[in-house]
Amino acid sequence: MKPDHKTCSNTFPRLGLTTQIVTLASLSVLFGMVLMIAAALLFLDPPDEQESPAYGVARVAEAVHFVRAANDPVAIESSLSSLRNSGIPVELVPLTSLTLLAKPARHVPLTTKLARRQLGVLRDVTLLHGVGYGAAPPTQIIVQVDGERALVFDDVPRLDFWPMVVKPTMVFLFLILILGVLLSIYAARAIIRPLSEMARAATAFGRSPGAQEPLGRRGPKEIVQVADALNEMQARIRALLDDRTRMLAAISHDLRTPLTRLRLRSDRIGQVEMRAAMQRDIDQVSRMLDETLDYLRDDTKAEQPARIELASLLETICCDFADVGHAVSFEGPPRLVCEGRPRALSRAVTNVVENAVKHGTQVVVSLDTTIEGVIAIEVADDGPGIPQALQARALEPFVKLDQARSAGGFGLGLSIAQEIMKKHEGGIALMPNTPRGLRVRLSLPSQSAVPAVMPAKVA
Structure with missing residues (x-):
């Protein structure tokens, strides 16, 4: 049985931040007075009578x-x-x-x-x-x-006045400097370090597997209370997300059965046009359910990072789209190895390419390593593009734009890609394509690149 945090806090009471600072200041003054007296007795020569x-x-x-x-x-x-x-x-x-x-x-x-x-x-x-x-x-x-x-x-x-004053003053200032350094060390260790850990944990929450660990309960009483509140808040957020995922998964499961019956019944309709329209609507509802569950699914955290041959991965995605009749091509180096989650990156690029082929006739996927600090994956199309004022909204979940790029679904493709790139410590950016269209840049940190190992020559 795990110990309760509140029970531990009551069993071992902690001093408040104000109490610690006042106590430390008082002890510092007292300690300084003792040092001053000792220094006066040891280092300052008493004046001749x-x-x-x-x-x-x-x-x-x-x-x-x-x-x-x-x-x-x-x-x-x-x-x-x-x-x-x-x-x-x-x-x-x-x-x-x-x-x-x-x-x-x-x-x-x-x-x-x-x-x-x-x-x-x-x-x-x-x-x-x-x-x-x-x-x-x-x-x-x-x-x-x-x-x-x-x-x-x-x-x-x-007595000579200035030597009589300067010598004790220098000793006093030296002691004040020592006490100031001690106080700074205390502030750094007892206050600043726990606060920095909280900031890092809050930034990493929801982005990395290590963020699942609760915050440490170290420092003054007020900081421990903040850590407990943050741990409780993180637990509530996780519970809410789990409940939402379970609810939507249950709704999706319950809807798939009547959708299947509707699909079977639509096959019996004699009118070809009506049967095709109903099947298109059923397919659209199925895609919307799958898209929502894909956005809510948290399997990217469970996938462990591994070495990826990124150029081959992008070529494979392009070939898959080309096989079903889309004009999708790849431009870039023949080989580039980096660290990442293969399934998640493939899902992100696929979502962006799917969004591009819906609105453009020609799509080019390029891999660029010349940009300083990042590995850039760019997906460019020749569609109508997105106005600059609406580009930020296009990355928000459950937002469907009224412009030409809106289509069936909940508009989660770019949002899913953005979440995946954040978990890779990268990002996503929308830019206009020349002469027309949209260019989506998926960026990975250049530190994830792995130097290629040259094969050994056989004598």
Whole structure:
């Protein structure tokens, strides 16, 4: 007993597409944060404590406090020397040596601005603005000690801003690239591939024997639901086609018995003209039934592809029509081997030639291999032709044109040929013939041609 698809789906629940994408995005962000922290710990060198702006601000504040509290000039000079040795240039100068700046300095480094801002919020530190000492570089910081003195710091330890930003940014972008590739791989495998398989299965449905297999139930929950719906739809379509074929076959079988009785009874009619007219009508009804069943019969799928000597097949068809009095000739190479279904191709060409001999007196069947990409079988007649506006309708099933080419039957000959050529991955086209008539081209893909094997020479 085969397992039910719905039962399997309930036993093993699947996550929805939205849930999978949100979960994947969240895990990607979390994983990216973990990688960023790991990369910062492993690859980014931590800054030296003495190279940070916070360290410089603390030393400046300590120096101001020490100078205010100390009374010994030697101790003050010793403290300032120690500060200079640590990389912070500082001088204790009188306030009278400071000069007013005509305009504020431009291009002040960001770390100097941060240091001034941090010193400005300290309660017992007084920054002097608009004044300078000596050359007054942009990084200079002046702090008032008392009413007579000030400490001048030409610079505070700082980090180079761009190297500090660019290195983590490059690492972060590299991690984002990796996560983007992982997300793309997931999207390709979990979403795009099942959708592509569905598109291929929908295109091949009804054209190849492999299309009978149900679609695989892989991917997120929504894609599985679509696959189940498509499988159910294909099953319904097959059931409808089977029911239609069985119904028409039963009707045909039921009609053949009274048609046979009518044929026997018509033979007893004494009037020759009436007997001939009735027999023509009976033959026409029989042909219509056979034509309909031929269109509905699906035996082309059961026929396995094989090697066909196409030139010989076309010559045989032409000879069969010539034997019953039709002017049908063949033009083309003496030999061409290709892959296909022999009975189906013979049926397609025969239908087209039958349609041609009904409306033309001269019919030429040609085989052309010079057209790029296709093997062309052309059936040309000298009949009235079909107007270009009605050529598309002529290929539709159960369509009878009102023009000169309409005759008894349901108009299924070209439709049957078109379905057969589609199953061979080819096509059919209607074109005007020169100087008059219609030319029908049946095309096969050139890949179906098989190279001819030359016989070995006997020594």
